[in-house]
Amino acid sequence: DAGITQSPRHKVTETGTPVTLRCHQTENHRYMYWYRQDPGHGLRLIHYSYGVKDTDKGEVSDGYSVSRSKTEDFLLTLESATSSQTSVYFCAISESIAGVYNEQFFGPGTRLTVL
Amino acid sequence: AQTVTQSQPEMSVQEAETVTLSCTYDTSESDYYLFWYKQPPSRQMILVIRQEAYKQQNATENRFSVNFQKAAKSFSLKISDSQLGDAAMYFCAYRRRGNSNYQLIWGAGTKLIIKP
Numbered sequence: 001d002a003g004i005t006q007s008p009r010h011k012v013t014e015t016g017t018p019v020t021l022r023c024h025q026t027e028n029h030r031y032m033y034w035y036r037q038d039p040g041h042g043l044r045l046i047h048y049s050y051g052v053k054d055t056d057k058g059e060v061s062d063g064y065s066v067s068r069s070k071t072e073d074f075l076l077t078l079e080s081a082t083s084s085q086t087s088v089y090f091c092a093i094s095e096s097i098a099g100v101y102n103e104q105f106f107g108p109g110t111r112l113t114v115l
Numbered sequence: 116a117q118t119v120t121q122s123q124p125e126m127s128v129q130e131a132e133t134v135t136l137s138c139t140y141d142t143s144e145s146d147y148y149l150f151w152y153k154q155p156p157s158r159q160m161i162l163v164i165r166q167e168a169y170k171q172q173n174a175t176e177n178r179f180s181v182n183f184q185k186a187a188k189s190f191s192l193k194i195s196d197s198q199l200g201d202a203a204m205y206f207c208a209y210r211r212r213g214n215s216n217y218q219l220i221w222g223a224g225t226k227l228i229i230k231p
Contacts, residue, residue: 101210
């Protein structure tokens with residue numbers, strides 16, 4: 001299994017509070033991703049990173065920010081959590097070698113509940 | 116824009132039988148990747164099988180195989196000799212080949228139920 005951990009695994013918070021989720025990898029992969037998963041929507045990309053300090057928005061980035069100061073860590077921050085951000089959050093990593101894309105490997109997920 | 120459609124929200128199959136999950140996609144690209152991921156109740160997302168569009172041969176992995184119809188933009192997953200451990204959500208995903216910043220496009224998933 002790819003070495004990807006997410007913390008915390010479960011979190012309950014209140015509307016308006018800041019929340020940070022952490023993704024940590026030991027594979028030294030260049031690309032890291034944050035997704036959210038909601039019933040009926042499959043996976044939706046929030047933000048991704050293609051290197052240290054290099055990040056870009058996905059399709060559902062509003063209300064989220066990210067940071068990547070080290071290859072192994074990718075942080076997702078909800079500046080002021082809302083109930084619509086209640087979801088399961090997945091981190092993923094991938095690598096591209098000689099132009100060949102390798103599939104994404106996923107962390108175990110974080111269940112976030114915003115009351 | 117590329118899209119991925121899984122038209123079967125839920126499928127059920129008797130244990131030891133064969134089931135096929137459907138996936139269609141829309142793209143104007145000629146070179147791309149297609150994937151099937153499995154998500155059991157543990158929530159862990161697991162890659163089942165991968166297909167490169169330039170390869171005419173259908174990918175297989177043990178009991179899992181695909182029927183890749185490029186002209187029809189269809190990518191179905193066949194599970195043979197279904198086992199109770201196959202019960203999960205199955206997601207189809209597409210990725211354009213080339214620029215490493217291209218993203219995976221996901222279907223909404225199919226829930227597979229295995230009847231003992």
